[in-house]
Amino acid sequence: MRLRTPKPKRQTDLTAAPAPILMSCLVLICCLGTACAEPETPETTGDVEFGAYLASTCASCHSNSAASSGIPPIAGLKRSDFINALKAYKSGERDNPTMQTIAASLSDGDIAALVAYFEFERRNSKHNNR
Amino acid sequence: MSRISRRTFNRLVASTAATATISAPFVAHAAKPTVVVVGGGAGGATAARYIAMDSGGAINVVLIEPSKRYYSCFFSNLYLGGFRDYESLGHGYRALAVDHGINVIHDWVTGIDRPGKSVTLSSGAKISYDRLVLSPGIDFKYDSVPGYSAASASIAPHAYKSGTQVQLLKAKTEAMKQGGVFVMVAPPNPYRCPPGPYERISMIASLLKPKNPTAKIIILDPKEKFSKQTLFQSGWDAHYPGMVEWIPASVSGPLESVDLETLSFKTDLENFKADAANIIPAQVAGRIAHQAELVDKSGWCPINPESMQSTFDDNIHVVGDSSIAAAMPKSAFSANSQAKVVANHVRHALTGSREFPARYNNTCWSLIGKDDGVKVGASYKPGDGKIEPTSKFISKPGEDAELRKKTYEESLAWYANLTADMFS
Numbered sequence: 001m002r003l004r005t006p007k008p009k010r011q012t013d014l015t016a017a018p019a020p021i022l023m024s025c026l027v028l029i030c031c032l033g034t035a036c037a038e039p040e041t042p043e044t045t046g047d048v049e050f051g052a053y054l055a056s057t058c059a060s061c062h063s064n065s066a067a068s069s070g071i072p073p074i075a076g077l078k079r080s081d082f083i084n085a086l087k088a089y090k091s092g093e094r095d096n097p098t099m100q101t102i103a104a105s106l107s108d109g110d111i112a113a114l115v116a117y118f119e120f121e122r123r124n125s126k127h128n129n130r
Numbered sequence: 131m132s133r134i135s136r137r138t139f140n141r142l143v144a145s146t147a148a149t150a151t152i153s154a155p156f157v158a159h160a161a162k163p164t165v166v167v168v169g170g171g172a173g174g175a176t177a178a179r180y181i182a183m184d185s186g187g188a189i190n191v192v193l194i195e196p197s198k199r200y201y202s203c204f205f206s207n208l209y210l211g212g213f214r215d216y217e218s219l220g221h222g223y224r225a226l227a228v229d230h231g232i233n234v235i236h237d238w239v240t241g242i243d244r245p246g247k248s249v250t251l252s253s254g255a256k257i258s259y260d261r262l263v264l265s266p267g268i269d270f271k272y273d274s275v276p277g278y279s280a281a282s283a284s285i286a287p288h289a290y291k292s293g294t295q296v297q298l299l300k301a302k303t304e305a306m307k308q309g310g311v312f313v314m315v316a317p318p319n320p321y322r323c324p325p326g327p328y329e330r331i332s333m334i335a336s337l338l339k340p341k342n343p344t345a346k347i348i349i350l351d352p353k354e355k356f357s358k359q360t361l362f363q364s365g366w367d368a369h370y371p372g373m374v375e376w377i378p379a380s381v382s383g384p385l386e387s388v389d390l391e392t393l394s395f396k397t398d399l400e401n402f403k404a405d406a407a408n409i410i411p412a413q414v415a416g417r418i419a420h421q422a423e424l425v426d427k428s429g430w431c432p433i434n435p436e437s438m439q440s441t442f443d444d445n446i447h448v449v450g451d452s453s454i455a456a457a458m459p460k461s462a463f464s465a466n467s468q469a470k471v472v473a474n475h476v477r478h479a480l481t482g483s484r485e486f487p488a489r490y491n492n493t494c495w496s497l498i499g500k501d502d503g504v505k506v507g508a509s510y511k512p513g514d515g516k517i518e519p520t521s522k523f524i525s526k527p528g529e530d531a532e533l534r535k536k537t538y539e540e541s542l543a544w545y546a547n548l549t550a551d552m553f554s
Binding site for chain 2: 061105
């Protein structure tokens, strides 16, 4: 079993970077790795930082609150439900034109990044709430 | 319960970026860099919030906005129709200042010194910036409607920047005599919120129908077509039969003059007399963008579609209605989406955080009648020198009542969540 260790894409920059950068990046990678320890699957290899960027789009419509009506909350969704929903919107199987349009603009890598980010947030939140 | 708060994640990422600031190619900024954001609406508030939130304190963010409380132009039509109270449109800047550490200054920017990279406020204060985010919204070309002026907006409100103008328009509509005539002069393209004037007509009709059912509504339109036209026109027929008449310039001839004393409108072929009127003039980018020479001959600000940077000045990003975002409509959703691209780009430029490709989204919801919501939207990416749609949609005529109600409810949730994404 391998631990998932999301890394910033610009790895060449990091290896050439002075010690302070490497130190802080190692901290980041360790934190992410701890929070997201999971068997590696196509859905868990996403770029977490890119996912955080893409997820800012979600925040225009989806709230943090489970009590939200009108637009369902996505925070806290199981990974499989999240992936299946996006794929169903992308294929047109699920019927909401706003989400169909957004899903159509997402590549598999984008979806993996979003999944990785929300999974990170979910696990970290659980950890913090212990 | 997981959150979309980003805070846990941002603390980790920001610490990495902040360290990089000290060591790597960004050493030029020995002091903490400063971003000045001008305008606290959907573009400016979002940009300020995301830069502050995602940089984790590595960037000083200054937000300059004259109003202490923001009343959204979006959803102000629902207030006109009686579907919201006015206070529900108001939002404060407390959380931006207290929770995100943004320096919120309630003042006007009177000048931008582009070579010196500073802004001057009406108080006389000068604030230097490393990057400037400009989101000043729209200004009006009052003389685009012959006879209309800023002074006469109290007689025939434009009501297109929210505030007391919207309250005035509602009061004047409610004061119309039985069987009276309401005239709207619609704006030419491009303008803020393309479906806005026509949602407004729907809401004015909704307001009049129970108490003044014989009233008439006339739209004098310089355009030959408008956003969601089929949806609105079929909705007007269904909800307000015989009440609304849309008259494009090809039918009446161009509007030649307006007499504000008598509320008379003279077109080439016909004259109209109103009991209440709403004049929405042609629009341009907010005044400060003109003063800083960031507009082209169209009156709007050309931008780089990858970063929303002004094509005249790499140190300035123009967000929202003032920008020429090509296929993206001038809407709160667009401005909010553009602001997130800008926040990512600015943080990269000033702290060395990772930069990601621009992605944009927009949806515009409109209410035609009670529980009858429709929407239009698209996703966008930078294309050949401009922002281009990658996929889009629009509600269909004849959708069932349940779907229309869901669409309306979706719009209510969007408003709550978008304003939280700006101000919480």
